[in-house]
Amino acid sequence: xxxxxxxxxxxxxxxxxxxxxxxxxxxxxxxxxxxxxxxxxxxxxxxxxxxxxxxxxxxxxxxxxxxxxxxxxxxxxxxxxxxxxxxxxxxxxxxxxxxxxxxxxxxxxxxxxxxxxxxxxxxxxxxxxxxxxxxxxxxxxxxxxxxxxxx
Amino acid sequence: xxxxxxxxxxxxxxxxxxxxxxxxxxxxxxxxxxxxxxxxxxxxxxxxxxxxxxxxxxxxxxxxxxxxxxxxxxxxxxxxxxxx
Numbered sequence: 270x271x272x273x274x275x276x277x278x279x280x281x282x283x284x285x286x287x288x289x290x291x292x293x294x295x296x297x298x299x300x301x302x303x304x305x306x307x308x309x310x311x312x313x314x315x316x317x318x319x320x321x322x323x324x325x326x327x328x329x330x331x332x333x334x335x336x337x338x339x340x341x342x343x344x345x346x347x348x349x350x351x352x353x354x355x356x357x358x359x360x361x362x363x364x365x366x367x368x369x370x371x372x373x374x375x376x377x378x379x380x381x382x383x384x385x386x387x388x389x390x391x392x393x394x395x396x397x398x399x400x401x402x403x404x405x406x407x408x409x410x411x412x413x414x415x416x417x418x419x420x
Numbered sequence: 421x422x423x424x425x426x427x428x429x430x431x432x433x434x435x436x437x438x439x440x441x442x443x444x445x446x447x448x449x450x451x452x453x454x455x456x457x458x459x460x461x462x463x464x465x466x467x468x469x470x471x472x473x474x475x476x477x478x479x480x481x482x483x484x485x486x487x488x489x490x491x492x493x494x495x496x497x498x499x500x501x502x503x504x
């Protein structure tokens with residue numbers, strides 16, 4: 270399931286909805302990303318998340334489908350917020366559920382790694398020097414590439 | 421006609437979020453389109469100066485520079501993504 274929204278989410282409620290009534294699930298793994306108040310050595314105030322409506326949903330659905338093809342998953346969830354966010358705010362939630370823990374852990378990690386390099390979101394941070402677009406990190410590309418090497 | 425969308429600092433530098441453009445003669449690939457953008461004026465030249473940095477999607481899928489473009493396509497230019 271994919272959701273792109275401005276409003277906050279409730280982790281407990283979202284996970285309960287995801288697994289409700291499915292007693293084949295033995296393991297559920299989730300990751301929540303939060304807005305930091307520092308970028309390197311610079312203080313950061315609020316940030317604004319821009320995205321590409323239409324392509325965002327398409328990209329997230331593709332990432333979800335790839336995870337489902339790779340592991341025996343019973344349920345997956347991606348929630349990403351857009352608009353203005355403050356330090357400490359929740360920004361993203363990914364979750365994967367499977368019969369056993371290993372697939373749930375791996376798929377959850379895979380979902381967030383691919384989201385960071387494929388989904389069309391851009392962060393604009395408020396800094397003491399004015400608004401600044403966040404640069405992409407090479408370490409994110411490397412994290413994604415790791416999944417492309419045969420195990 | 422093609423629809424061209426711009427996001428983040430590519431949008432700010434070009435001063436354009438969305439436009440409908442008649443594809444000029446001889447433009448067959450994303451690479452051709454990027455070259456054409458560089459000749460459109462200050463904001464566009466600045467946005468597309470760092471040629472390797474601007475990413476492209478055609479019909480909402482990431483594509484490489486050699487990807488073809490044709491009438492009716494939705495083409496988007498944007499910086500490397502920074503979500504999550």
